[in-house]
């Protein structure tokens with residue numbers, strides 16, 4: 265046969281079939297075109313399997329995994345504040361509102377300095393790739409130039425970046441040293457940022473996308489929120505914001521808008537299929553139904569929620585309602601750049617929600633039944649759920665999906681996983697990988713068919 269494929273990968277791959285079920289594709293062939301899209305998947309029993317193997321064996325187009333190595337879809341970080349990488353691991357001692365004023369706005373204001381921005385953003389994108397994150401939905405800062413720099417760095421390093429210039433235009437709610445100059449300037453900067461990033465996207469194989477980004481209702485005027493809804497519609501962009509993250513935010517919006525965060529955002533044209541709202545811990549049933557109806561996704565950030573949210577997202581209930589859910593690190597509300605850590609915390613938090621945490625209460629009154637999520641569901645959120653949330657063909661290893669993968673090596677030097685049962689099931693093996701892997705186990709990372717990280 266002619267060598268019609270650009271690359272062929274062979275190995276054992278894990279991919280979600282549904283939120284609850286994972287498929288282990290053993291020794292399959294994944295045949296890619298030049299665009300890095302999976303055009304054909306062949307299982308060993310397939311009549312063409314031998315023909316393709318014969319055609320590509322011994323050529324540099326064939327990439328076969330060694331013993332102990334496995335393909336996982338690249339992770340999709342559905343909520344991350346890129347500038348806050350500079351304070352990750354610190355500043356976790358005070359509630360959200362005080363944290364923004366005390367630590368976060370002073371830090372983000374420094375990103376008017378492009379040299380500082382470059383240093384932090386280059387380090388962050390490299391770190392995320394090394395942690396298996398192939399796509400990230402970023403909040404940058406109010407500065408248009410530094411936000412564009414982040415998109416350029418993603419483009420250069422091979423990560424799929426969805427980047428938002430943050431809008432914070434309300435003079436009564438934001439400090440003078442860190443806010444948009446005016447509502448008009450906020451909208452004009454957003455529009456020109458959309459143009460710049462859409463132009464950059466034309467020469468970026470893996471894609472970079474502009475995102476309409478009102479920080480959250482408390483930092484924006486009604487006029488800016490409505491204007492941003494119109495811009496998103498005009499340019500068919502993604503939208504991101506925060507919604508009902510904490511008691512404080514949820515109640516602030518009820519007081520100001522006389523309706524919930526969800527209904528207020530909807531009225532401004534900010535809920536739609538390509539919208540992702542971070543946290544959404546305090547949604548009522550009516551709010552959750554509106555998320556499902558509009559196709560709006562939730563970025564679940566379980567590590568961050570421990571510090572800032574005053575509650576645990578009922579992810580299992582919202583999945584049953586048909587809401588798209590992905591996982592976010594929420595750097596630096598969450599300290600870790602790793603979605604492996606967030607998979608673990610999502611499972612742990614859901615168990616604490618189900619069982620309850622106040623030992624002075626009788627066990628029957630302590631928790632919220634049917635709240636646990638399985639490791640398979642957390643894996644789904646970090647991969648297929650994230651792709652579905654962004655309406656992009658990523659997060660699954662299926663035909664017509666993009667080849668974004670991480671190669672996990674369970675016997676990496678200094679990071680060998682404790683595998684003592686030769687007959688371990690594929691599902692148990694995946695769970696060992698999810699709970700025990702460290703960055704040392706991530707041997708290679710591929711985005712859109714290109715190798716963007718290699719650990720030797």
Ligand SMILES: Nc1nc2[nH]cnc2c(=O)[nH]1
Pocket residue numbers: 345360364368479480506509568572594597
């Ligand atoms: N976790 C978090 N919540 C927010 N709400 C508004 N801004 C932020 C932020 O930077 N982090």
